[in-house]
Amino acid sequence: MHKILTLNKIASKGLDLFSRDLYEVASEIGHPDAIIVRSQDMHSFEIPETVKAIARAGAGTNNIPVDTCSQRGIVVFNTPGANANSVKELTLTGMFLASRKIFRGMEWVKSLVGRGDEIPALVEKGKKEFTGNEIRGKKLGVIGLGAIGVDVANDAERLGMIVSGYDPFISVEAAWGLSPSIKKAETLEALISESDYISVHIPLNDQTRGILNRERFSRMKRGVKVLNFSRGGLVNNTDMLEAIQAGIVDRYVTDFPDDSLLREENVIAIPHLGASTPEAEENCAVMAARQLITFLETGNILNSVNFPDCSMPLTTGTRIIIGNRNIPNMVGQITTILAEESMNISEMINRHKDGYAYNIIDVESPGTDALLTKLKGIEGVVMARIIDKK
């Protein structure tokens, strides 16, 4: 029986994939094998020793201590693209909200309640206070062309915007999905200096924290509208408020409000609703659950952020999976131990990503605790597990 701990509310469509004869799933559970989480901050959460994998039902993994997980051999998954459409739709909404004074107009019109037959004339007289601009023909700069950025760029172009993108690490898959008429910006500075709208779609990490700061605001066009549906920490809020006061930023639309932003009327603050649709929540939960089930039952890895994608069909009744630091002579030491234990290898695969490697080894005889202890004893091995399918 595998035990799955849920942090946050996870859509039942995903949790229902864990068959109840093989899995126990609960928000409170002792000795969990895996965790499914959404936005809960796990940096101060004590991850139990028994945890083998954490699945983030969502894109961003900055709420998970990924480096510590890697050192402990815990595989961290996310669900790339599963909520992209929802975030894209809210980003486009944000562009309209930044362009037309929809909320202010709505608030004002409500103040006319009780004015009876005068209302139509008052509306016609008062509406000039709430004019805005079209987005068609305006320049949009998209920072980060991953699942969300590509969708935003393509749909904004369909709406008539002139779109440029900046992403020095764009994946081949994302590049294939991007409309060919979207211009590639060579530098972030070039992108931000020519854009009427700037939308940020990158992960928050040590390299991207505060990427929009005073220096960058000083290069932007006066009246630019900035959208942030990625993470609050990507924007230096003090510098943003200064840029608004200086008339550089006309509107800041953010899914990540804080006290200072809520006090500024040119900030359009949304309570982290980017992925809050049943469609996105279900897609993420289903993808996260499938990835955990596959990993726990077969050892195959798909969509991990800290270990390489690595899959092989089961070829025998016994599979050994081993994660190790990506250092020389690991495979040699592993296969030597298997030979010492007289284990014949049927199939084997080894992949690496950044500082870690992962091995799947199908063997022709059952594994033993002694074998597992030996494998775990190799300097550099961070996890080892035997999966017996007989």
Ligand SMILES: NC(=O)c1ccc[n+]([C@@H]2O[C@H](COP(=O)([O-])OP(=O)(O)OC[C@H]3O[C@@H](n4cnc5c(N)ncnc54)[C@H](O)[C@@H]3O)[C@@H](O)[C@H]2O)c1
């Ligand atoms: N508001 C929400 O509810 C919500 C929902 C989903 C995702 N997000 C956030 O949006 C982010 C993007 O999501 P995604 O699904 O598109 O992720 P993704 O991994 O598909 O795309 C991220 C892209 O950013 C690029 N990138 C990384 N560093 C960069 C840099 N310094 N400059 C330019 N590009 C850079 C990567 O190459 C990649 O193409 C997530 O990391 C998450 O923080 C927010």
Ligand SMILES: O=C(O)CC[C@@H](O)C(=O)O
């Ligand atoms: O789970 C959520 O509601 C937000 C998820 C979002 O921030 C993400 O990074 O995918």
